[in-house]
Amino acid sequence: MLGIIAATTAAALAAPVAGLLAHRAVRRSTHARLMRIDAPNGIDQQGFVRIGGIDQWISVRGEDRANPVLLELHGGPGAAHSPYGARTRAWERHFTLVRWDMRGAGLTFAHGGPAGQGGAPAFERLYADALEVVHHVRERLGVDRVVLLPSSFGTVLGLRLARSHPELFSAYVGTDQNVLEAGRDTSAYDATLARLRAAGKAKAAAKVEAMGCDPNRWTPAQRTAYDKLCAGSDPLTLDTLKKVVLGSMWLSPLYSPGKIAAYFKGQGFSEPVVTGTHGFDDWADGTRFEIPFFVFQGALDVITPAARARAYFDAVEAPVKGFALIEDASHFAALRRPDRFLELLLAHVRPVVAAGRAPAA
Incomplete structure (x- = not known):
């Protein structure tokens, strides 16, 4: 996604600067007011926490501390x-x-820069960090379990956490669900080629x-090039x-122009993480989960196709499970349609979590 987002940013910044900045200031102020939490039992804590030996940005927000806890694992x-606080503000009424901005990402990267990320980026580091964040959140909020909400590349972490540590989670809710198959499934690659040719x-x-159809053979630079062409060739994703x-990002009260630039640098810095997943096979690793398992996927996703996510979901064994398509959405489905995503959370996930359905023995 790095190349296509960076190109889009450059085009936006080519607009008349004075008018653009004035409009931005007004909208950012509106978003800042929207983000206020005044509820007596609410929580709004944002800042840096020492995770994995470095300062990492974590935000904890909601209008009622008694609500279930949703822990996001972002992609990339x-x-x-x-940057997405204003888009998902309604979620905080119910959860x-x-x-968490992982090492190498967002405000964590902007705060510490390349030298402050604790060394070269690696999947194993992110996994260890994620586990530490889960324990931190449980202790901080006084809860036994949290709802795990991974998206896109975050689902690679999420599936492994859910399989290995069901005692920490009340449910798994994947979106932009990635299913790694050691290079066997080429549907997204084939569709990208077809769009480009058409x-x-x-x-x-x-x-x-x-480049070939096996992403495990791509270099980080080739993966970035492919992401740009895959996303850029689909009008809805673009x-x-x-x-x-x-x-x-442009309208977020948390992001100055300097932090926006750091966001893209962080994505470039994080590219090598993917090499640590080469050879991962979610089918071989197992389709049995001891916690409720949900996938809410963009119906028109060209990056992590819905058909692939559905096939994996159908094979999953779990105490409770549910799958839904989010219409008129490609990748970033939960963020393009946050209202619809909340409806799905309230209809399917919150009742299961509220009932305290324990993991299967």
């Missing part, structure tokens, strides 16, 4: 969710929402074809990147 790697972009199609991703 490096695609932090800290305590915990956002659009007459022969050079781009040849570039993708030359529109989401412009309006939801870039729009949220």
